[in-house]
Amino acid sequence: MRVTIAHVALRAGVSKATVSRVLNGKGETDAATAARVRRVVKELGYVPSARAVSLAKGRTGVVGVLAPNLTRPWIAQVMQGVVDAMASSGHGLMLFTRNVGDDSFQRFAGHVNANAFDGLLVIEPEETVPAVAKMVSAALPVVLISDREAGMGMPVVATGNRPGGRQAAEHLLALGRRRPLVVGGPDGYDCAAERVGSFTAAFAEAGFPVPAHAFFPGDYSGESGRVAVSSAVADGTEFDAVFAHNDLSASGVLQMLGHLGRPVPVDVAVVGFDDAGHAALTAPPLTAVHRPLREIGAEAARMLAVALAGGAVPDEPVEIANDLVVRNSTIVPG
Amino acid sequence: MRVTIAHVALRAGVSKATVSRVLNGKGETDAATAARVRRVVKELGYVPSARAVSLAKGRTGVVGVLAPNLTRPWIAQVMQGVVDAMASSGHGLMLFTRNVGDDSFQRFAGHVNANAFDGLLVIEPEETVPAVAKMVSAALPVVLISDREAGMGMPVVATGNRPGGRQAAEHLLALGRRRPLVVGGPDGYDCAAERVGSFTAAFAEAGFPVPAHAFFPGDYSGESGRVAVSSAVADGTEFDAVFAHNDLSASGVLQMLGHLGRPVPVDVAVVGFDDAGHAALTAPPLTAVHRPLREIGAEAARMLAVALAGGAVPDEPVEIANDLVVRNSTIVPG
DNA sequence: GTGAAAGCGCTAACAA
DNA sequence: TTGTTAGCGCTTTCAC
Numbered sequence: 001m002r003v004t005i006a007h008v009a010l011r012a013g014v015s016k017a018t019v020s021r022v023l024n025g026k027g028e029t030d031a032a033t034a035a036r037v038r039r040v041v042k043e044l045g046y047v048p049s050a051r052a053v054s055l056a057k058g059r060t061g062v063v064g065v066l067a068p069n070l071t072r073p074w075i076a077q078v079m080q081g082v083v084d085a086m087a088s089s090g091h092g093l094m095l096f097t098r099n100v101g102d103d104s105f106q107r108f109a110g111h112v113n114a115n116a117f118d119g120l121l122v123i124e125p126e127e128t129v130p131a132v133a134k135m136v137s138a139a140l141p142v143v144l145i146s147d148r149e150a151g152m153g154m155p156v157v158a159t160g161n162r163p164g165g166r167q168a169a170e171h172l173l174a175l176g177r178r179r180p181l182v183v184g185g186p187d188g189y190d191c192a193a194e195r196v197g198s199f200t201a202a203f204a205e206a207g208f209p210v211p212a213h214a215f216f217p218g219d220y221s222g223e224s225g226r227v228a229v230s231s232a233v234a235d236g237t238e239f240d241a242v243f244a245h246n247d248l249s250a251s252g253v254l255q256m257l258g259h260l261g262r263p264v265p266v267d268v269a270v271v272g273f274d275d276a277g278h279a280a281l282t283a284p285p286l287t288a289v290h291r292p293l294r295e296i297g298a299e300a301a302r303m304l305a306v307a308l309a310g311g312a313v314p315d316e317p318v319e320i321a322n323d324l325v326v327r328n329s330t331i332v333p334g
Numbered sequence: 335m336r337v338t339i340a341h342v343a344l345r346a347g348v349s350k351a352t353v354s355r356v357l358n359g360k361g362e363t364d365a366a367t368a369a370r371v372r373r374v375v376k377e378l379g380y381v382p383s384a385r386a387v388s389l390a391k392g393r394t395g396v397v398g399v400l401a402p403n404l405t406r407p408w409i410a411q412v413m414q415g416v417v418d419a420m421a422s423s424g425h426g427l428m429l430f431t432r433n434v435g436d437d438s439f440q441r442f443a444g445h446v447n448a449n450a451f452d453g454l455l456v457i458e459p460e461e462t463v464p465a466v467a468k469m470v471s472a473a474l475p476v477v478l479i480s481d482r483e484a485g486m487g488m489p490v491v492a493t494g495n496r497p498g499g500r501q502a503a504e505h506l507l508a509l510g511r512r513r514p515l516v517v518g519g520p521d522g523y524d525c526a527a528e529r530v531g532s533f534t535a536a537f538a539e540a541g542f543p544v545p546a547h548a549f550f551p552g553d554y555s556g557e558s559g560r561v562a563v564s565s566a567v568a569d570g571t572e573f574d575a576v577f578a579h580n581d582l583s584a585s586g587v588l589q590m591l592g593h594l595g596r597p598v599p600v601d602v603a604v605v606g607f608d609d610a611g612h613a614a615l616t617a618p619p620l621t622a623v624h625r626p627l628r629e630i631g632a633e634a635a636r637m638l639a640v641a642l643a644g645g646a647v648p649d650e651p652v653e654i655a656n657d658l659v660v661r662n663s664t665i666v667p668g
Numbered sequence: 669g670t671g672a673a674a675g676c677g678c679t680a681a682c683a684a
Numbered sequence: 685t686t687g688t689t690a691g692c693g694c695t696t697t698c699a700c
Contacts, residue, residue: 002449047444047447047448047449048448049389049448049449050394050445050448050449050450051385051388051389051394051449051450052389053448054385055383055385055386055389060384060385062428069414070404070410070411070413070414070417071410071411071414073407073410076404076405076407076410077404077405079404080403080404080405080431080433083404083429083430083431084431084433084434087430087431087434087437087438087441088434092428092445092450093428093429093430094396094426094427094428094429095399095417095427095428095429096417096421096427097414097417097418097421099414099418100418100421100422103421104421107421110381111384111426113381114381114382114383114384114387115336115381115383115384115385116384116385116426222612222614222615247612248612248615251612251615252615255615255617258617278556278581278582278585278612278615280556281556281582281585281586281589281612281616282615283589283592283617
């Protein structure tokens, strides 16, 4: 049978209460008694039952994390930051994704309602924000990782899409580019809309608004980058730059530009987004906006840990600066 | 205050035991009583406390998952499969990674010792296999996802590295290639060693052993692919193919071959491994071994669910067939 | 400083 | 079919 606190108490010749006190460092305990208890704990290999502790304390030491999925590379990066920070603050982490529709969210909500968590961390909640807000209370802190404005009063760490789009625009503007093509994301996906929106806003502010026909919706894929370039060329649209909302579509852009014999970066400068591993491996290597994703995840987790400890968290969205990694798709090598 | 089973019992005019019976479908209950209880449950919005249930039942409904990290794409894919399958079998999933050294494993072990899990799922346990084996018992089922032989009697789902290396070799052999360069992984990383090992074994069996000087250690990076090719050329090593142990290093190989003016696939055929998203976006598109990673994760999770339900799981490592995706880095287009 | 006792919220024997 | 009674293993008053 499993070793319980009763065994330890018996063997140490004290009450269960004393063992508990020693282990939790609460109340005064005689040094000798404490030492004896600790020795017995070690001898017996006693580890308090997480189940019993959480029932008695009313806290589980576990936070629920809801992510869109794990396969988008940026989310995996963020999650790694979350996992590391949660681990080092001593919390467990129950992971849920909502990639199989409404079911997944219901499952998450079920655990929340069953009081399985001390806190919640939701990555890119988007349309589920109201539902999340509803299940949260003072006793159940939550932190969001999101670029959407409407956090409904919940603490949020931004994901750098908006400033990133602007950085890309400023880079191209500084290089003298005036007529960018824009490869966007699928309708309804905020992250892409934010990147693209801030990009076009920056160009407009500089006096070079991006015309509607220079905008191509995409779907995160390389194919959408290829299609955008070939459509623009077929349409006779003139361009001296391309901003693609992610690395994959930027790769497609480079591929098609190469195929059509448009030299990069001399003729066309290309900027991608994410800088996720293979950006350096395109031909030519891709200039891309790089977001400190792990740090974003870690920061959110740390904020949640603070909230769990009863501390205060920022009212305003927390932004973590990202950087533009300049490679040869915008600057001639040498 | 939170609604408890006592509130429901009081309001429905029955005992707590009856409420429990109705909710868990155990024992016989009068249809009318059951209906009344259910109505009250709904009215009050009662959800049983996960903490109390797990203490009383002796089971948590949660499995512990230990992964190397989330940032390697293949692991993220596997994890997604695990998450989906676990969710649909109604289990929670506590995630741990061991990317910050021994600490992380200790943290995981701590939760295991605290009886926080009903079962364990360990991805690429490698050197931690003995430690994992030690904490497992009949009451704590475990499933490994690993290509290593030594599962120490624990059920295991293979990750397709060995058959994948062989598939790559057979493809190149069928194309008449006889002198492949091999870009391996870092020493001590089994997955790379397994891919490369089965590749070279297949070539040797076909009568074309790969000489030692055609083998280049790598580190998963594109740079290692570039270095391998330029070293081989500098050494005067002749080759008509390259097998890279992952897509990233294969991209580097393509890059350097292009840089050196060696046409692909006419002069050199290149095969990568993983087929993780950007393989189709290299120039030329990369032929790569594709492993059904989500399915691998899902299968392991299903096996664990079976074990949790008291069922039997296979003794032998479960292998899930992977496929070779042929693109233009080995076959001339058209 | 330490022990006894009363929970935390639920499930499971055992009676009735 | 249903209620009563013990737990599950720990924490936490409240006395002493």
